[in-house]
Amino acid sequence: MSQPLWTMPTGATHQPQLKVYNSLTRSKVPFVPIQPGHISWYACGPTVYDDSHLGHARNYVTTDIIRRILRDYFGFKIRFVMNTTDIDDKIILRARQRHLYDEYKKNHRYIDDQVRQDAQQAWHYYIQKNLKRIASKDLITPETFDGVIEHTYGDVLAGGSLEPGTKPGDKEAKIKMHINTARNAAKALMQDPKLLTPHEFYNRVNDIMCLVLDEQFGSTIRGDDYAVFTKLTKEYEARFFQDMHDLNVIDPDDLVRVTEHGKEIAEFVKKIVDNKMGYRTSDGSVYFDIKAFEAAGYPYARLEPWNRNDKELQADGEGALSQKDATAKRSDADFALWKASKPGEPSWDSEWGPGRPGWHIECSAMASGKLGQQMDIHSGGIDLAFPHHDNELAQSEAFWANHGQWVNYFLHMGHLSIQGSKMSKSLKNFTTIREALHVRKDWTARSLRIVFLLGNWKDGIEITDDMVTEGRNWEDRVDNFFLNAIEAIKNTKSSDERPAGLEDAVQEAAEKVRTALLDSFNTPIAMNTISQLINTYNSAKKSELTAADHRRVGLFVTRLVNIFGLNGSEPADTEQVGWKGIEIPDAAKEFVYPLAKMRDELRQAAIAKSITAEKVQEIVTTSPTSLEEPASSGRPRPSYARALSEFSRAALQATSSPAAMESSPDLNKQILALCDRVRDIDLWQLDIYLEDRENAPALVRPVTEGLKAARREKEDKARQKEEARKQREREAQEKLQKAKLDPREMFKPPHQTEYSAWDDDGVPTTARNGTPLTASRVKKLRKEWEAQRKAHEKYLATLPTPVPNGLDSPSATR
Known part of the structure; x- marks a missing residue:
């Protein structure tokens, strides 16, 4: 008998129904796949010259999913x-x-007059x-900058x-x-x-100074001084993989770097030239010949044929340092396979002279070197489809020259956008991954990953x-489901009964999840199916469920989230129900669980209005309240032990007050207030929450983003409500003040x-x-007068009745 679907991933590799x-x-x-049960996959990795941002996270996390x-x-x-691009024009x-x-x-080292003059x-x-709209530098100073910008670019900022009649996009974002x-x-x-410290000054003028310094002195850097370039790329490659680990992205099986494959790339280019689909130009560069490629029977721009004549995309694909002389190429659309290095650029020897790889050729050469003449999957962000992947495909098929298909399946991840623009390093409209996770802590x-799973992998996300x-x-x-399911598994008697x-x-x-994942990895439906199953579980009568029932649903959800x-x-x-983060820290357990138990007993007695001083003392003194952290100098830090001892002490102090000794209702109120305080303030500040439940002990759980959001919503x-109450009071007071006015005086x-x-x-x-007023005008004023008369009479009716003369003297009442 085969395993039921809820107990697996299937483990089967023959998936005839799978579509992508x-x-x-x-x-x-x-x-x-080319080989049954096996998949060969090449993914375009990062260009390592800056920290990765959330747009990159969209690509790499979705690929990981x-x-x-x-x-x-x-x-x-x-x-x-996967590759890392550690040499290209941007780097x-x-x-x-x-x-x-x-x-x-x-x-x-110091910001003197010369430095300030250079910066100016x-x-x-x-x-x-x-900023081309500003005609002359003489018309603008740092002091007048904002005014000039408002005049010249106010429309863009708004x-x-x-260009009138067009939608704003990346060009406007760049401005x-x-x-x-x-x-x-x-x-x-x-x-x-x-x-300003020198560090602060230099940081603020970084971009403007770098531009000028590079244009003045960039050409002085030697082509063989690789350390200038690798110092940057090694740093950011390490930071990239740290970001990926923080995002729980699995490492690649093979990592390839451009700088480690210069010889192989040059040989790859040579074969394309030998196959008559590449040509050398007078400056020592080598270009891909699109016309020759198509004449040989190959289609070009198969991924995005509508973009093949987009000069802006073509220029972006060639890079900012590429040959600007279009006459050197046989066709405007031809792209560089090997770039002759100019002064200030790194170079490697080749038969065409000192040069470096073009952007697209690196992936073709390295992927072919690792996976051969054909692979199952090639993936990357959708912005790479043209020209990068289209050019990769063309030059690789020109290299192998067998009329075969180099890649069988191209998977392109939708990009992440903000305010209508794609996140981009060049536009600086991004939040870095490490800032989002560790500084601002907007995301975990x-x-x-949940947000990406809730959207289709190939669609953009705003x-x-x-x-x-x-x-x-x-x-x-899911947090709440796991907490309740684990609690139910612990507290429900085992049984072999399995309600159908x-x-x-x-x-x-x-079945729904499987159908969804077979349908090109439709994770939104799978995620919704998990939610629906949790709803079904929550609505079931818990008294009719066995421990096996709770475990069955818990394992199904756990395995999917894993x-x-x-x-x-x-x-x-896994055989373990739940995910990380639903248990409180180990260091907290020995203090928080006794506190929760003590609080449950005190709270239930107070709710039943049966609390007494003796009862409080009995509950508190049988709990481990003497666990204290050692005293430390300076401001005391919140601790689990302190929360326990202070709650115990406060409960005992409540029994010693005169009010508590005389009145049990007052003691009930004090104990309930203490129970609320330790839940809502003391433990909350320690990222622990006690979720009170009817006819059951409070559930001890960590404070999650969902709980924080719910509290913020409640506080809002x-x-x-308080602002509305104050507004009503203000309006009532204004109405009262207006009603005090005698209507006979209101127009005088x-x-x-x-x-x-x-x-x-x-x-x-x-x-x-x-001038006498018109009849219609007098009629309108009379209507206002009548409304004021009614309001004034209501006001007078609220005043105390005047006491008759003489009755206010002591003798008058005898």
Whole structure:
């Protein structure tokens, strides 16, 4: 008999129903690996010149999710190869600029007049180069910058586009970035030099100074001075993998670096030239010949044919340091395989002279070297489809020259966007992974992965409040489920009985999940199925469930979250219900559990209004209250032991007050207040929460983001309610003050000065200039007068009845 679906990932590798969305066909197609049960996979890795941001997390975490599903759910054996790009135009520029700026700072340790003059000139040059609407540098100073920007770029800052009739996008985001860069530098230039440290000054003018220093001195760096470039890339490669570990992303099986494969890349290029699909130019560069490639029967730009003539994308793919002379190429669309190195660029020997690899060729050469002439999967962000992956595909098939298909399935992850623009290092509109996880703590590895799982892997994601809330609610629902399921497994008697209803629900969920994952890894449906199963479990009568029932549902959910990478490195075939983070720290258990037990007993007695001083003393004195942390100097830190001892002490002190000795109801109230305080303040500050339950002990659990959000929402509602109460009071007071006014005086000075004559009731009849008021005007004023009369009479009715003359004297009442 086969295992029921709820007990597995299947472990089977023959998956004829599995379909994946393939960018090559732009459709879902059956997934048939080259070797049954095995998958060869190449993933484009990072360009290591800066910290990775949440947009990168979207790519690598989502890739990790698919990799885990294929490995742990469908049972494939995967060889996963990834590269790090440690030499390209962006790296060369960044490394060169950083090196030159470090040298400048070393030679100018103090911010003297010369440094400020250099920075001022660099600031003007930066504006002239990047903010073209500002006609002349002579018209702008750091002091006038904001005003000039508002005049020249106010429309863009307000959300408009550079070109009327078009939607704003990356170009506008880049202008805003340049404005912010120039503004920060302007503030540094205006600041009193005594109020800024050299570090602060240099940090604020970094971008403007780097631009000028590189243009002046970049060409002086020797081509064989590799340390200038590897110093930067080694640092950021290490930081990248630390970020990936923090996000629970599995390491690649093979990691390849461009700088370690220079010879192989040059040989790869030579074969393409030998196959008549590449050519050398006069400067020593080698380009791919698209026309020759297509003439040989190969299609070009198969992934995004609509972009093949997009000059902006082509230029971006060639890099900022590439040959600008279009006449050197046979066709504008031809792209560099090997770039002749110019002064200030790293170089390696080749038969065409000193040079370096083009951006696209590196992946083709290294992937082919590791996986051969054909692979199952090639993946990366959707922004790499053209020109990078299209060019990779073309040059690789030109190299192998067998009319075969180099990659069978291209998987492109949707990007993450913010305010309509893709997150980008060049646009500086991003939050780094380490900042999000460790500084701002907006995200955890789990919460970020949940958000990605709730969206389709190939679709873009826009960060919104609703998206964050949806992910937080899903995590909180699973948190609560695991806590309750584990508690139920501990406290429910074992039985072999297996009610069909719950087993059917688990089996149905397993079928839905399997159908979803077979459908191109449709994780949104799988995540929703988990939620629905939890809802079914929560609504079941717990008295009818056995420990096996609780364990069955708990294991099903646990194994799925493990497969999705939501539980650290825990294996998919675990026998342990739950995920990390639902238990309080080990150091807290010996103090918090006794505190929770003592509090439960005190609270239940107080709710039953049966509390007495003797009862309090009995409960407290039988609990371990003497566990104290050693006294420390300085400000005391909150501790679990202190929470326990202070709660015990406060409960005992409540029994010694006169009110408690005389009145049991007062003691009940005091004890309940203490129970609330230790739950809502003392333990909460230690990231522990006691969840009170009806007819059951309080559930001891960590404070999660969901609980924090619920508390914030409760506090916001209470604050809004209080503000509404105060507003009602203000309005009532204003109404009262208005009602005090006698209607006969309301249209007369000093209340109003528009009129000069009134009737006996005080309704105006004549304007201030002596002109009689029209009948319609008098009618309207009479209506206002009548409303005031009614309000004034209600006010008078609230006043105390006047006492008759003489009754207020002592003798009058005798």
